[in-house]
Amino acid sequence: xxxxxxxxxxxxxxxxxxxxxxPPxxxxxxxxxxxxxxxFRDLAxxxxxxxRSLRSLPIAYGTTALAVLAFxxxxxxxxxxxxxARTAADRARFVEDGIPLQHAxxxxxxxVLMLALGAxxxxxxxxxxxxxxxxxxxxxxxxxGPVMAAKAVVLGALTTVYGLLLAAASFAGTQAIxxxxxxxVGLDHPGALRVLLASALLAPVSALAGFALGAxxxxxxxxxxxxxxxxxxxxxxxxxxxxxSALLGHTLPYQAWLRLAEPRYVPPEFGWSQxxxxxxxxxxxxVAAAVAVLAVxxxxx
Amino acid sequence: MIEATALTKRYGTKPxxxxxxxxxxxxxxxxxxxxxxxxxxxxxxMILGLHSPTFGSVTVAGRPFxxxxxxxxxxxxxxxxHDVHGGRSARAQLWxxxxxxxxxxxxxxxxxxxxxxxxxxxxxxxxYSLGMKQRLGIASALLGDPPxxxxxxxxxxxxxxxxxxxxxxxxxxxxEGRTVFVSSHLMSEMEHTADDLIVIGRGExxxxxxxxxxxxxxxxxxxxxxxxxxxxxxxLLTAAGAAVTSYGERLEITGVTAPEIARIALDHRILLxxxxxxxxxxxxxxxxxxxxxxxxxxxxxxxxxxxxxxxxIGGDAPGPTADxxxxxxxxxxxxxxPEDTPGLTLGDAR
Numbered sequence: 001x002x003x004x005x006x007x008x009x010x011x012x013x014x015x016x017x018x019x020x021x022x023p024p025x026x027x028x029x030x031x032x033x034x035x036x037x038x039x040f041r042d043l044a045x046x047x048x049x050x051x052r053s054l055r056s057l058p059i060a061y062g063t064t065a066l067a068v069l070a071f072x073x074x075x076x077x078x079x080x081x082x083x084x085a086r087t088a089a090d091r092a093r094f095v096e097d098g099i100p101l102q103h104a105x106x107x108x109x110x111x112v113l114m115l116a117l118g119a120x121x122x123x124x125x126x127x128x129x130x131x132x133x134x135x136x137x138x139x140x141x142x143x144x145g146p147v148m149a150a151k152a153v154v155l156g157a158l159t160t161v162y163g164l165l166l167a168a169a170s171f172a173g174t175q176a177i178x179x180x181x182x183x184x185v186g187l188d189h190p191g192a193l194r195v196l197l198a199s200a201l202l203a204p205v206s207a208l209a210g211f212a213l214g215a216x217x218x219x220x221x222x223x224x225x226x227x228x229x230x231x232x233x234x235x236x237x238x239x240x241x242x243x244x245s246a247l248l249g250h251t252l253p254y255q256a257w258l259r260l261a262e263p264r265y266v267p268p269e270f271g272w273s274q275x276x277x278x279x280x281x282x283x284x285x286x287v288a289a290a291v292a293v294l295a296v297x298x299x300x301x
Numbered sequence: 302m303i304e305a306t307a308l309t310k311r312y313g314t315k316p317x318x319x320x321x322x323x324x325x326x327x328x329x330x331x332x333x334x335x336x337x338x339x340x341x342x343x344x345x346x347m348i349l350g351l352h353s354p355t356f357g358s359v360t361v362a363g364r365p366f367x368x369x370x371x372x373x374x375x376x377x378x379x380x381x382x383h384d385v386h387g388g389r390s391a392r393a394q395l396w397x398x399x400x401x402x403x404x405x406x407x408x409x410x411x412x413x414x415x416x417x418x419x420x421x422x423x424x425x426x427x428x429y430s431l432g433m434k435q436r437l438g439i440a441s442a443l444l445g446d447p448p449x450x451x452x453x454x455x456x457x458x459x460x461x462x463x464x465x466x467x468x469x470x471x472x473x474x475x476x477e478g479r480t481v482f483v484s485s486h487l488m489s490e491m492e493h494t495a496d497d498l499i500v501i502g503r504g505e506x507x508x509x510x511x512x513x514x515x516x517x518x519x520x521x522x523x524x525x526x527x528x529x530x531x532x533x534x535x536x537l538l539t540a541a542g543a544a545v546t547s548y549g550e551r552l553e554i555t556g557v558t559a560p561e562i563a564r565i566a567l568d569h570r571i572l573l574x575x576x577x578x579x580x581x582x583x584x585x586x587x588x589x590x591x592x593x594x595x596x597x598x599x600x601x602x603x604x605x606x607x608x609x610x611x612x613x614i615g616g617d618a619p620g621p622t623a624d625x626x627x628x629x630x631x632x633x634x635x636x637x638x639p640e641d642t643p644g645l646t647l648g649d650a651r
Contacts, residue, residue: 036403038370046401053393054386132384136441139349141377142397143370147401161507 051154057120063118065166069173071109076174079103083181091183098263100185101192103174105167105199110257111232112197113166114206117159118227121210122220124155125292129218133300144296148215152289153209156204163203167196171236191263194274198260198281205253205284206231214290215295220290248268256280302327302480303348307357310343310504317343318504320357325482325499327448330475332495332512333484336591340379341484341506347451348482349378361449373402373445379438379452387427391437394426399444412440417466431458432646439467447479450509456490468494488587502591516583524559526552527575533564534571542563550574 003166005014036191079099094100121223128134142145175184187193217223231254238247238249246269249255256277259265265274303325310318316398318340325331335341341400346352348360358365369375385394395409413422416436421429426437432469435458442450452471456464474608475481485491491512498515501507508515527550528534533554535545542555554562559578566573 012621035371035374039403042403043401046397049387049400051395053389053397053522056388074386127386129472131386132381133386135346135400136384136398138351139376139380140371140373140441141401142367142372146370277614298353300346 001180013172013214026301038143040146040150043146044154047150047154051124052061060116060120061162064113064120065169066164067112067116068166069128071103072103073173073177075106075108076103076177077228079183080177083183090183094183095185098191100178100183101189101195101261101263102197103178104171104192105261107258107261108171110199110202110254110261113163113202114151114231114254115228117163117206118210118231119224121155121159121207122214122223122227124151124207124211124225125214126218129214130220138296144301145293147165148293148296149289152208152211152292155207156285156289159204159207160201163200166203167200169181169244170199171196195263198257198277201281202253202257205281205288208285208288208292212291212295223261229279240268240270243270246272250276251280253280253284302363303361303482304363305344305348305357305359308344308347308354309623310340310347310352310361311355312352318347321467321501321504321506322357323499323506323509325480327480328478328483329496330471330483330494331497331499332491333482333499333501334488334491335484335501335507336464337485337486337593338503339486339501339625341486341501341503343452344501345378345451345482348451349376349380365476371402371444373398373404373615374446375445375447376447376449376451376584377442377447378450379435379442379455381453382431382434382438382458385426385434385437387425389424389426391429391440392422393425395440395444397588398441402445408446412443413559415443419537420491422458432463434458435459435467436463437448437469448478450474450482452483454484454486456485456487463542464490484533488584489576492583500587517585523579524557524562525575525579526554526562526573528571529571530550530566532567533569537565537569538562539570543640544604594614 014071055287062288086094097166128137130136137147139142171187177187178184179260185192209231210223211228213226214223217226230252235252238245240246241247246268250259250272259272259277260274265271306320309316319342319451321340321646333341333344333347343352344359347354348361348366348457349372350365353367366372366376369390389397390411392409395412396406398404399409400474408420410419410441410461413419416439418433418436419441421433426434429437435455439452439455442452455467459467471481472482475496483494484490497511498505498512500515526534529550531547531550531552535547538552538554538557541561543554543562546553557565559576563573563576565571572603
């Protein structure tokens with residue numbers, strides 16, 4: 001009696017142990033992955049792959065470069081071909097007045113660069129929203145802020161290199177043309193580096209501004225209108241004539257470029273410093289990146 | 302494992318999903334069914350953290366998915382096959398996704414081969430058919446070899462061979478111990494695919510149970526008869542208290558049993574070519590339940606008119622007679638039904 005009871009208990013115990021031991025479903029072990037540590041550079045690399053794999057981007061960058069060079073080299077060639085029509089005094093003061101630096105990167109070229117790069121920056125994000133790619137992206141990387149930061153870093157780096165190459169090519173090309181009339185200057189000329197750098201950095205500043213607006217607005221057409229308004233219309237509307245107008249105008253990238261690219265700045269009533277203009281560049285870049293990162297945090301995607 | 306608790310989403314004042322509580326289990330294919338606009342995609346987006354719930358919560362493997370730094374190794378998802386940039390190649394698209402999650406490059410060609418896109422991987426996605434895009438979406442979902450997979454309407458645009466392949470794939474993934482959650486607005490798609498069903502209508506839970514249990518809800522069987530004397534028989538049966546829908550020589554009858562019909566036919570010397578008791582199909586169960594939920598929703602919401610709901614399912618919908626009327630009161634959803642959703646007591650809603 002006692003023996004059989006003990007046996008029964010023992011059997012039950014064995015059975016229980018057996019049941020608890022079985023559970024792991026067929027391939028449960030295989031499903032447990034050792035996830036590598038998440039790294040920011042993987043996100044940046046992924047964004048770089050996306051940019052590189054779009055055929056439309058080289059075309060956009062290429063045509064922009066051609067337009068900018070056409071404006072700059074065209075103006076320089078104009079000066080070259082009409083050189084003999086200038087008075088002797090005019091020619092003598094040409095370099096002294098800093099005119100070669102105005103030729104290195106003129107206002108038309110700057111406007112084209114700003115608008116094109118603003119659009120390219122905006123498309124870096126609204127392109128994902130309009131195609132729905134953004135959901136695929138955020139489902140793969142739920143950390144949305146870092147994704148946007150990675151986009152901003154890649155966009156900023158790419159457009160900075162692009163801007164530098166374009167500004168350098170413009171400088172070299174225009175000065176070579178003017179040099180045929182002995183009116184070209186080198187990079188060691190006072191203010192030359194400043195003009196070159198200000199023009200080069202206009203590219204990333206505009207691209208990031210468009211990028212931030214795209215992240216905020218998310219609709220293609222509205223984003224484009226907003227980008228043109230902010231980069232172009234406001235800069236033209238807010239003139240230096242009145243205090244508030246000048247103050248607001250001096251917060252805009254195009255006016256900062258005008259200030260930096262001017263070889264001989266004669267301060268009007270409400271003038272501003274080069275340092276102030278550089279600061280505008282820096283603040284726009286940083287604030288734009290921050291806005292894009294914050295824009296995706298709470299909203300539904 | 303996916304667990305939703307009182308999951309609710311409102312856009313403005315319009316509720317998209319209300320008080321959903323359900324569990325999707327590993328090792329099974331779970332169908333997520335509902336008419337168009339029922340809130341399926343909204344729910345899937347909340348599972349993925351793309352949309353945040355107005356109220357309630359949803360977790361994957363016990364954690365909100367949005368809190369994970371990288372997702373592909375935890376959840377693979379196909380939300381919309383069009384959610385890709387047409388200008389990229391399939392390989393570039395997958396490689397960018399893989400790179401963001403630190404998944405080795407070799408995996409890209411592996412999944413491309415698995416879904417049968419290896420030969421076209423270098424071509425622009427813009428030139429793909431919908432079926433090929435679905436395959437690409439499935440490849441993205443498989444990329445991280447995740448234990449949980451979500452597919453939103455994955456069978457759209459697939460050819461019959463593709464549908465068969467997807468079904469086998471889902472089965473295999475579930476057999477490997479993964480959680481497979483597949484949405485559809487077509488019951489027929491789920492009938493041969495799913496082990497469990499979660500059914501929603503107008504954003505509310507209608508059922509969350511094994512497929513077999515759901516099928517048993519469709520209590521309204523009917524008897525089909527073919528007879529050259531169908532017209533006369535229909536009259537006799539109606540007189541005997543049956544509801545009859547006539548399709549020429551074919552009759553669909555409810556209210557009397559097959560033996561009773563045979564007896565009446567014999568008594569009146571009417572020849573029968575065919576006599577069979579048909580069990581209610583899953584599709585009919587689904588239609589009855591969702592139709593009820595819409596009816597309730599429309600009344601509950603006041604002036605809002607009822608939306609036609611069963612459209613895509615109605616291919617072989619029964620005729621215009623009483624046959625369509627929802628059957629006897631269906632038992633309220635077991636388990637997860639929250640107390641403050643009266644609509645779940647479907648019988649009362651009529």
